[in-house]
Amino acid sequence: MDIFKFILILLSAYLIGSLPFGYLAGKLIKRVDLRQEGSKNVGATNVFRVMGTLPAIVVLLLDISKGFLAIHLVSLFQLGGSAGISLQAFNLVRILAGLAAIAGHNWTIFLKFRGGKGVATGCGVSLGLALLPALVSLAIFVVVTGLTRYVSLGSMFAVLAFPLNCLLFKESLILVFFGSFVALVVVVRHQANIKRLIAGTENRIEWVRNKEKNSNF
Numbered sequence: 001m002d003i004f005k006f007i008l009i010l011l012s013a014y015l016i017g018s019l020p021f022g023y024l025a026g027k028l029i030k031r032v033d034l035r036q037e038g039s040k041n042v043g044a045t046n047v048f049r050v051m052g053t054l055p056a057i058v059v060l061l062l063d064i065s066k067g068f069l070a071i072h073l074v075s076l077f078q079l080g081g082s083a084g085i086s087l088q089a090f091n092l093v094r095i096l097a098g099l100a101a102i103a104g105h106n107w108t109i110f111l112k113f114r115g116g117k118g119v120a121t122g123c124g125v126s127l128g129l130a131l132l133p134a135l136v137s138l139a140i141f142v143v144v145t146g147l148t149r150y151v152s153l154g155s156m157f158a159v160l161a162f163p164l165n166c167l168l169f170k171e172s173l174i175l176v177f178f179g180s181f182v183a184l185v186v187v188v189r190h191q192a193n194i195k196r197l198i199a200g201t202e203n204r205i206e207w208v209r210n211k212e213k214n215s216n217f
Contacts, residue, residue: 005077006093013070013097017104017121020111021062022047025055035114039203043116045151048205060120063105067124070101088174095178098125102182106189117189119155122182126162130175133165149204152193159183 022042026034030051034042038049044063048056071094105121107113126134137158145154163179166172187194196202 009073009077009093009097010100012073013100014104015109016070016073017066017101018108018110018115019062019066019104020108020115021066022059022116023111025059026050029055035111041116042111042114044120045205049203063116063120064124064127066105067098067101067121067126068128069124071095071098071125071128073097091172092174094129095174098122098129099178099182101125102185106185117155118182118186119159122159122186125182126179129178130166130169130171132169133162133171133175133179136165136168137162145205149206150197150202151205152190152202153197156187156190156194159186 020042022044023034025047026032026037026042032050034040034046034050038046040046044056044060047059074090074094074097102118102121102125104115106115106118108115123134123138126137140161141154141158143154144157145151148154159179160183163176163183166176166179193202
């Protein structure tokens, strides 16, 4: 394996994941710092609360694309094939690149290592690594969030289901371990949300309010 390319892939994946699209959207569209608004998070959910649906969808898709692009850096850098590494090693590097992108999103170098919670970027990684399990988790997110209007709850249910989905679809064990690790990270990042859910003070998504914001956008 080309160690230089391997390090370059992980560094590039981290920097791609670090791109703070939510923060940039806040600055460019409303001249606000999302770290000081709403939940003080730079993810798509807080963009939705502060700026409305359209900016949130754009940020969500961009955050998902970070994870999806990161795992394809292995092919872009031509680490496989002519490099002579095995398929297992190739897939392992893709997973590590995905983890680097999630780390970049959660602890971005551009915002003094303060970032999101890894859900959207992790979704992009999962879609690229295991499409069917990821789609099932996405459906779980939509159903739970739609029924409860708690994005945090939908997110945690989705990530916790992903490793189980991988087992159900007979994916490789390394993907099960990957999913379990990411689920652990996401749940830890949601500690404050969990406390608010237990206390009954967690913010629900308010669709009507955001329709009004979109009309002014």
